[in-house]
Amino acid sequence: MKAAKFDYEAPASLDEALSRLAENGGKPVSGGQSMGPMLNMRLATPDLLVDLRRLDELNGYSQGDGKLVVGAAVTHAQVEDGALPDVTKGMMASVASDIAYRPVRTRGTIGGSLCHADPAADWPSALTALDATLVVAGTGGTRRIGIDDFLLGAFAIALNEGEVLIAVEIPVLSDAARWGYFKFCRKTGEFAETICGVVFDPANDIRRVVLGALGGAPKRLGELEDRLGDGIPGVNGIAAAIDALDIAFEPAQLVMHNTAVRRALRQAFGS
Amino acid sequence: MSDSGIGARVKRKEDERHLHGRGRFVSDILLPNLHDVAFLRSPLAHGRIRGIDIPDDLKSQVYTAADLADVTPVRAVATVPGFKASDFPPLATDKVRYAGEAIAMCVARTRAEAEDMVDLLRPDLEELPAVCDVEAAVQSGSALVHEDWGDNFFLDAVVGGDLGDLEKTAPVIVEREYKMARQVMNPMEGKAVLAHWDDTASQLVVYTSTQVPHSIRSGLSMCLGLAEEKIRVIAPDVGGGFGYKCILQPEEICVAWLALKRRHPVRWIEDRREHLTAGANTREHYYKVKAFADERGKLLGLDATVTISVGAYSVWPFTAVIEAGQAGGNLPGPYAFGKYRCRTVSVATNKPPFTPYRGVARPGVCFAMDLTIDAVAREVGREPHEVRAENLVQPEQMPFTNVTNKFYDSGDYPAGVREAVEKIDVAGIRGRQQQGEPDGRLIGVGFATYVEQTAHGRPVFGAWGIAVVPGYENASVKLTADGGLEIRVGVQSHGQGMETTLAQIANTELGIPLDRITVIHGDTGTTPFSTGTYASRGIVMAGGAVATCCRELIPRMAPIAAHFLQCKPDEVRLEGGMMKGPSGEVPLADVGRAWYLRPDQLPEEINESGLEVVMGYKPGIETGVFGYATHAVTVAVDPDLGQVEILDYVIVEDCGTLINPMVVEGQTYGGAAQGIGTALYEEMPYSPQGQPLASTLADYILPGPTEVPKIRIFHTETPSPYTTHGQKGVGEGGAIAPHAAIGNAINDALKPLGAEVGETPMTPHRILDAIQAAKAKAAAE
Numbered sequence A: 001m002k003a004a005k006f007d008y009e010a011p012a013s014l015d016e017a018l019s020r021l022a023e024n025g026g027k028p029v030s031g032g033q034s035m036g037p038m039l040n041m042r043l044a045t046p047d048l049l050v051d052l053r054r055l056d057e058l059n060g061y062s063q064g065d066g067k068l069v070v071g072a073a074v075t076h077a078q079v080e081d082g083a084l085p086d087v088t089k090g091m092m093a094s095v096a097s098d099i100a101y102r103p104v105r106t107r108g109t110i111g112g113s114l115c116h117a118d119p120a121a122d123w124p125s126a127l128t129a130l131d132a133t134l135v136v137a138g139t140g141g142t143r144r145i146g147i148d149d150f151l152l153g154a155f156a157i158a159l160n161e162g163e164v165l166i167a168v169e170i171p172v173l174s175d176a177a178r179w180g181y182f183k184f185c186r187k188t189g190e191f192a193e194t195i196c197g198v199v200f201d202p203a204n205d206i207r208r209v210v211l212g213a214l215g216g217a218p219k220r221l222g223e224l225e226d227r228l229g230d231g232i233p234g235v236n237g238i239a240a241a242i243d244a245l246d247i248a249f250e251p252a253q254l255v256m257h258n259t260a261v262r263r264a265l266r267q268a269f270g271s
Numbered sequence B: 001m002s003d004s005g006i007g008a009r010v011k012r013k014e015d016e017r018h019l020h021g022r023g024r025f026v027s028d029i030l031l032p033n034l035h036d037v038a039f040l041r042s043p044l045a046h047g048r049i050r051g052i053d054i055p056d057d058l059k060s061q062v063y064t065a066a067d068l069a070d071v072t073p074v075r076a077v078a079t080v081p082g083f084k085a086s087d088f089p090p091l092a093t094d095k096v097r098y099a100g101e102a103i104a105m106c107v108a109r110t111r112a113e114a115e116d117m118v119d120l121l122r123p124d125l126e127e128l129p130a131v132c133d134v135e136a137a138v139q140s141g142s143a144l145v146h147e148d149w150g151d152n153f154f155l156d157a158v159v160g161g162d163l164g165d166l167e168k169t170a171p172v173i174v175e176r177e178y179k180m181a182r183q184v185m186n187p188m189e190g191k192a193v194l195a196h197w198d199d200t201a202s203q204l205v206v207y208t209s210t211q212v213p214h215s216i217r218s219g220l221s222m223c224l225g226l227a228e229e230k231i232r233v234i235a236p237d238v239g240g241g242f243g244y245k246c247i248l249q250p251e252e253i254c255v256a257w258l259a260l261k262r263r264h265p266v267r268w269i270e271d272r273r274e275h276l277t278a279g280a281n282t283r284e285h286y287y288k289v290k291a292f293a294d295e296r297g298k299l300l301g302l303d304a305t306v307t308i309s310v311g312a313y314s315v316w317p318f319t320a321v322i323e324a325g326q327a328g329g330n331l332p333g334p335y336a337f338g339k340y341r342c343r344t345v346s347v348a349t350n351k352p353p354f355t356p357y358r359g360v361a362r363p364g365v366c367f368a369m370d371l372t373i374d375a376v377a378r379e380v381g382r383e384p385h386e387v388r389a390e391n392l393v394q395p396e397q398m399p400f401t402n403v404t405n406k407f408y409d410s411g412d413y414p415a416g417v418r419e420a421v422e423k424i425d426v427a428g429i430r431g432r433q434q435q436g437e438p439d440g441r442l443i444g445v446g447f448a449t450y451v452e453q454t455a456h457g458r459p460v461f462g463a464w465g466i467a468v469v470p471g472y473e474n475a476s477v478k479l480t481a482d483g484g485l486e487i488r489v490g491v492q493s494h495g496q497g498m499e500t501t502l503a504q505i506a507n508t509e510l511g512i513p514l515d516r517i518t519v520i521h522g523d524t525g526t527t528p529f530s531t532g533t534y535a536s537r538g539i540v541m542a543g544g545a546v547a548t549c550c551r552e553l554i555p556r557m558a559p560i561a562a563h564f565l566q567c568k569p570d571e572v573r574l575e576g577g578m579m580k581g582p583s584g585e586v587p588l589a590d591v592g593r594a595w596y597l598r599p600d601q602l603p604e605e606i607n608e609s610g611l612e613v614v615m616g617y618k619p620g621i622e623t624g625v626f627g628y629a630t631h632a633v634t635v636a637v638d639p640d641l642g643q644v645e646i647l648d649y650v651i652v653e654d655c656g657t658l659i660n661p662m663v664v665e666g667q668t669y670g671g672a673a674q675g676i677g678t679a680l681y682e683e684m685p686y687s688p689q690g691q692p693l694a695s696t697l698a699d700y701i702l703p704g705p706t707e708v709p710k711i712r713i714f715h716t717e718t719p720s721p722y723t724t725h726g727q728k729g730v731g732e733g734g735a736i737a738p739h740a741a742i743g744n745a746i747n748d749a750l751k752p753l754g755a756e757v758g759e760t761p762m763t764p765h766r767i768l769d770a771i772q773a774a775k776a777k778a779a780a781e
């Protein structure tokens, strides 16, 4: 199929972009790796696309105050290639390198991935495990929002009309921090059947076990998080924590999720 | 062996253009005032059409069945007793019978604008209950795809019959059920058709992405009521067919009709979404198999039912029943046993019309048969490859007529298994299994062996009584005035490398260098008739026809050469590309130049038939020549994820004389990749309402470079006694066995858990379900 007719603009500044979005009710576009297919299948039929990719405010990074602030238009490939300082002991680069395949990674952006909020995508789960904070801008100014509150469900996020995501704040992990990330796909570049991200960094007050590729937003496994640091939870503990989510999984799905959590924990804490 | 004739590993002539992006496919063809077509397709699987609301300002650009009233619907018949035919209108008339069926066509300057129009049409459909489940479809009281039939059977037939008292006497009885998913063929290029009226030639010119241009011409002539000489069908470069493009497509009829109507060029280019949703038309097979064997696992007989969901309509010319015909006839495969009964049920459903896909039914029957062989082996506690080899037709039985009357012309089937056993290293794998894997995965090894009936002709297709039966294959060869050769064939080469292999055959016959041989194909205006490229018939039929023409050319050249050589024509022989006489030689260029340009130099009495030869050919037997192969695969199964990794893949194949081993290997790799897709990835699921659920390639998973392992191919060469050079077809074979070999390997790996799979694709979910079911069963016992 071919996209329905739309206008395209690439404003020179964030303010201009925000005012275009506010006036015309257009849609932002970054890497286009999710927007492109939606346009072509006419699932999205915006009158106007506002391209955010080249805005200064959404590119590059800054570091300070115990966090790395990453522009929303930074691509998966830039993260993979080490264009950012490594504040996560290799976790972000590792996650990035396993998203889709290289041509998608050279265009797709962190911000686009979070705003698209596909339950099976990587950044929503990985950045929830990292307890990221998101910086959002609208015509009225900017605000910060924790990722747990930002991801509302499948393809649903806490952005108001006309707002855009401009940056993601990542805590600088301590030397003692541990992480694990396990994802299972049927083939390279395919969306995940299960994802588990684990980050344990008491110095930053991060104790997170996140299960992704669910029907909606990623979920934290609270029962396991409370016990992180006391050795690796056993098989039964993992099963109970997943049970506590109270989601009706098919039996095979449940096996996969259990395996993902087991393997992510093992990666984080060794065998 | 010469360095460019039969047997040489020469690079394909066609790769030069393809690797430089200079191929010319239908969508590369641009003509002045070309318009694009988009189809309004049915959103429902089954519904009555009450009307279509077309905005007034679009009426001159939108066409429905009412406009095509003068078009004869496609009616693909077979004379098999009990077969029910169906009318397949190019645009739906009273009812829609599958989601994706074309209802209207919109024509505009661009495809995007045509799609805008589609969005504005409002079809008024009354939803009817969808017939999707084959079990429910055959119950009385089911909704009917074709009401006038009274039931949903295209055909219900039985092959074989008497099983004697095996039920009582057989020492071992193994029963299994298998299922093959509904699949989509996914050639890289989808369907595409461009048509225009050529006033100069007074012809309707139809460029179409087809395997069978001459057959399409006959089909269009029939549907449009336009005489054949008024139609020219051209298949330019075609990006894969696999069977998807061997039938007359409703869109071909629509676009051809529109070009006649509007008198400007129009085209329609299928997109992937249309392909996936409206083209899910193959391999939904269901098997119930009961095998009778002795204590050693030697098969005594087989009782089977094969049910096929053939979709809504019978396709032209192959019909809704050749899949079942091939299934019933080929289920015994390479195995020799005495008693057989197979019921084949072809069920009409509200899904796209079934089209035979690479391997035609044999990928299904190989899966059922070879998984059953392994199940029997497990039952009697023996190594599956040993049981397999013992059950095969043995070399001393050749030629062999099997239980379904198939005539296996030549080969040593068990030798292929033995070689595969050695190459895949069964002994090593068994040792490794004993030790276990450090990562906790389970490894397994599996085999599958098949025969590939190729280039079958009149007796097979004639018995079905379908509209197009392949008989004599035609070719022409023409010596040019400077000693080169033009070959014209009616088959179409769309990945088979025939521009190269046919030239290699001519090179062997005439000694003309490959770069002086041009192969022309795919155009009814320039090539002799052929029913087309399918049934792995190209190299046997067109290859045989080219060789026959070349051989006829020699006596035509001899008198001309004899004149220059001052000898008698029968003293002239062709050697090393030169006409040689008792004293001296002349190059073919001299012969050509004399005949075409300087006939004044020739004596009065010369054979005036000239140096352009058209001949027909058929092989010594028309029941087909049988290639064969064994696939062997080692897999690792992760029992906690259901993930399968292919660790090693070996193919030992025999397609008779190898015309070009690299081309054979290319065909085999490609087929095996598709078989790996069948095994592990590809599936078009349907909702109970008949909605196709995998509408993008994110949902319909194809194997990619990371999923297709390095495949090790080994050749043996048992020439067929019945073809010009001993060649047998090989185009389909690679796709027949992978899922059977992989299924057996998975089941070998899962054996310690007591679990077994029997449904394609063997997804992580299905493997985990099988493990869970085995656990539940063990707990209950």
Ligand SMILES: Cc1cc2nc3c(=O)[nH]c(=O)nc-3n(C[C@H](O)[C@H](O)[C@H](O)COP(=O)(O)OP(=O)(O)OC[C@H]3O[C@@H](n4cnc5c(N)ncnc54)[C@H](O)[C@@H]3O)c2cc1C
Pocket: A027, A028, A029, A030, A031, A032, A033, A034, A035, A036, A052, A072, A073, A098, A099, A100, A101, A104, A107, A108, A109, A110, A111, A112, A113, A115, A116, A118, A120, A121, A122, A123, A159, A163, A164, A165, A166, A189, A190, A191, A192
């Ligand atoms: C073949 C393929 C395979 C893929 N595999 C994976 C995978 O394995 N794992 C994975 O995680 N992802 C995968 N993806 C998705 C990919 O990572 C995309 O890059 C990502 O989903 C979207 O990022 P984008 O920059 O391309 O966003 P776009 O497509 O440009 O936009 C996506 C959505 O976000 C909105 N948006 C974009 N930027 C902003 C912003 N700054 N503020 C507000 N809204 C915004 C858009 O309006 C749109 O609704 C795959 C994609 C493809 C095509």
